[in-house]
Amino acid sequence: MENPPPTGCEQSTKTALDKLVPMFTKNHFEELETILASVDNDCGESEFTLRLRILRALLEQKETLPLINSYYAKNYPEVLIMRWDYSVEQKRAEIYHNNKADFNFVPLRHAIDSLVQLKSQALLQSPTFNLKPEEKQITLLFADRINEFSDLFEKNNNTALPRRKTSPLNMSFVDKERSGVSIYAGAETSIGGSRPIFRTNPTFGLMFSSRLSSDFLYEIGAKVRINSNDRDFDYLLYGRTETINSSASYSFGGSLGYKLYDNNDWIFYPKVGIYWESTATGLSEVIDSDNWWGNEYYNSSSIKFHNVNTMRSSLGFATMRHIKGKQYIGLEASYHYIPYNWDNSLLTNIQPNYASLQLFYRF
Structure with a gap:
């Protein structure tokens, strides 16, 4: 009206x-x-x-x-x-x-x-x-x-x-009752520290998102940082020091936000997130195992990856602009704390503080 x-x-x-x-x-x-x-x-x-x-x-x-x-x-x-x-x-x-x-x-x-x-x-x-x-x-x-x-x-x-x-x-009300999918693209950079291992790198994500009619907004999915602008680091594998240049870091988890403002055209909300993160090292091995099933014997094998595993926590602020129907375009700025040296096999000290800026499209 x-x-x-x-x-x-x-x-x-x-x-x-x-x-x-x-x-x-x-x-x-x-x-x-x-x-x-x-x-x-x-x-x-x-x-x-x-x-x-x-x-x-x-x-x-x-x-x-x-x-x-x-x-x-x-x-x-x-x-x-x-x-x-x-x-x-x-x-x-x-x-x-x-x-x-x-x-x-x-x-x-x-x-x-x-x-x-x-x-x-x-x-x-x-x-x-x-x-x-x-x-x-x-x-x-x-x-x-x-x-x-x-x-x-x-x-x-x-x-x-x-x-x-x-x-x-308010035609968007019905659309806001539906869950959605969000595609993220942006950049992440280290903040603080000297000669960081991971400098400014591109990031991408695919997240399944909750309905927008609720004050609480949550997402769950995966994000990847392409480590194209990084330095080598040392990793200890079975008593031997390996020099690594990582190709990517993978995160799996989710976030929870709370709407501060929503006039159907614009939505503003802070959010917190927690993810399990694995930084690729390129190190892996094939593990053979002997198994019995009844009176029959068989051999199986699996691949074990030796990556740098840790937890990623995030604190951010996002805004979304309604386009039409279920479609929104948004911008998110976040701080990330990633304590890589939780992994005891990591020999090089990697600083844990990062910031990111990402565009996202929700549909």
Whole structure:
């Protein structure tokens, strides 16, 4: 919505709904305009109140065209179509709770909506109502017969049904209920220390991400740092010193973040992460083993890698910009503590402090 509704709108609508349901059940419309005028006074005219005015005029076979023309001029058909669409969502109660003003404070699948659909269907089927083309068209819309409404609209107007470029609702809410996948790319550099082993190197990641509707955001997956800008280091293997130049470091783990700000277009959140990290050394061996299964003997072999293994902890801050649907683009800046010398076989002292800056794409 462009402007928030005035204070008291929700309560005014709730009071009106309690009176409108029995009124439309019995088709007793003597006080209808008074009730709708009260809602309009507190909330401003809406699709909801104009829809009920049109339905009353149809049921009483009074002049409808000025009301129908106003309904189209305000783009209300598109608003109602989206209301019908959201009404069949599994999480419709949560969707309504987070977007009350966009739904004019009328809960999705409220009894008044059911009455509008039933009475509109009855109008279409009754032989006593001689509906004009414009009246039949909008009655199909009120009855939630959207395909027939769209076809008739295009036929009567010789034009395609206009589509809204941006929804009046918080369209991203449903998309934020879904988990996603994030692809990371950036650079990591050592901070502090003299003549670091690992200097500035490219990093990449693939993470499975939680839904964005929660305040807590978590990811789990793998990241790799390509050690293209590093120096040699010494590694002790079976009493022999090996000089190593690592090709890459692999991390497996996850992170947890907490949203500080979310206006659907932008999300800001700090995050902490912990990963098991293995830095490749190129050292490996084949291990043979003898096995018995029942009375049969067989030999098997496996490869054992002698990598530098440690834990990586991270503290970062990320921001995401919504593109469309489930798609976001983001930027993350992080500090990493990686105590390589936890590995007793590592002879060279490798400093543990690093910083990274990464772009990511979530879909």
